[in-house]
Amino acid sequence: AQSVTQLDSHVSVSEGTPVLLRCNYSSSYSPSLFWYVQHPNKGLQLLLKYTSAATLVKGINGFEAEFKKSETSFHLTKPSAHMSDAAEYFCVVSDLGQAGTALIFGKGTTLSVSS
Amino acid sequence: DGGITQSPKYLFRKEGQNVTLSCEQNLNHDAMYWYRQDPGQGLRLIYYSQIVNDFQKGDIAEGYSVSREKKESFPLTVTSAQKNPTAFYLCASSPSAAAYEQYFGPGTRLTVT
Numbered sequence: 001a002q003s004v005t006q007l008d009s010h011v012s013v014s015e016g017t018p019v020l021l022r023c024n025y026s027s028s029y030s031p032s033l034f035w036y037v038q039h040p041n042k043g044l045q046l047l048l049k050y051t052s053a054a055t056l057v058k059g060i061n062g063f064e065a066e067f068k069k070s071e072t073s074f075h076l077t078k079p080s081a082h083m084s085d086a087a088e089y090f091c092v093v094s095d096l097g098q099a100g101t102a103l104i105f106g107k108g109t110t111l112s113v114s115s
Numbered sequence: 116d117g118g119i120t121q122s123p124k125y126l127f128r129k130e131g132q133n134v135t136l137s138c139e140q141n142l143n144h145d146a147m148y149w150y151r152q153d154p155g156q157g158l159r160l161i162y163y164s165q166i167v168n169d170f171q172k173g174d175i176a177e178g179y180s181v182s183r184e185k186k187e188s189f190p191l192t193v194t195s196a197q198k199n200p201t202a203f204y205l206c207a208s209s210p211s212a213a214a215y216e217q218y219f220g221p222g223t224r225l226t227v228t
Contacts, residue, residue, distance in 0.1 A: 009155070032215045043119075043205060043219035044158075051215070090157060094215040103217060105150075105157040 002027040004093045006106035014114050019063075019078040021109045023091030026072065033074045034092040034103070035065055044090065050074065061085070086113045118142070119220035121206050126225045128200075136191045136223045138206035144218070145211045147189040151175060152203040152222075161204075164189055165212040193225065200227045 007022040025031060032051045036044040048059025055067040065076045074091060091106040119140045128134045140147065146165050150158040160173030164183040178197025183189055189208075193200045203224050207217040 034216070036219075041124075041203075041222070041224065043121075043221045044207075045219070046216060049216060103215070105159075107155060107157040 002031065002093050002104050004091050004104055004106040006089075006091050006109045008109050009107065010110045010112070012112040012114065013081045015083055016080050019076070019081045019085065019111065021076040021089050021091075021111065023074045023076065023106060024072050025074060025091070025093045027093055032094045033065075033067060034094070035059065035063070035074075035076050036090045036092060038088045038090065038108075040087075047076070047089075081111075081113045083113050083115065086111055119206060119208055119218060121204075121220040121223050124221065124223060126223055128225070128227050130227055131195045132227075133195060134193050134200075134225065134227075136193065136204055136206075136225070138189045138191065138220060140187055140189075140206075140208045140218075140220075142208060142210075142218065143186070144208035145186070146209045147183070148207040148209075148217060149173075149179075149181065149189070149191045150205045150207065152205055158205060161191065193227075200225060 003026045005024045034049045035047040037047050038044045047063050048057045050057045050067045058064045063078045088108045088110050090108050092103045094103045122137045148163040149161040152158050159175050161179050162181040164170040167186050170181050170183050180192045205222045206220040209217045
């Protein structure tokens, strides 16, 4: 069965410093992987997705993630944090072998950005 | 302006009452989903529907019911049988059952006292 583990429940950075949010996954097939962002009391917005094309995926707002099959990881990075990046981030996996079912969400990482 | 609408944004009910949460989409998507979000738990799937007049239970369907009479609408009823209904509820849709990217509504925060 597929699963996803977000290694940090909370990450704190200063504005202008790099962001790293870590995610490991477990999947029986070639997975599709996503990062979503959620601001307080809002719905989720797709940041980026990996679906077996380029392993380095660029998303919105300067975020990117690298799919590493050997490490079963899909870490999210950004070179320079902005105050508006403060939110909750979810790493999500979906198996290509189980079309039609819902996504499997990690428990989330809360990103705090201080000035 | 395409998207997913959930109403109301905040909902308050007394224990023992059924309550229905609305979810409407004008994206012409076939598949729709309901998730429940609790602090520190991520999102958990309640029900999903791949086509009109068909729906499947998710991981935590007990105490909930849904209908899919129209392509654009997927209402969720939280019944009195749901032991801990206070949560943030999110509706999502995707273009088809074979599409893995989902689009989310703004959510409804339900408080039951």
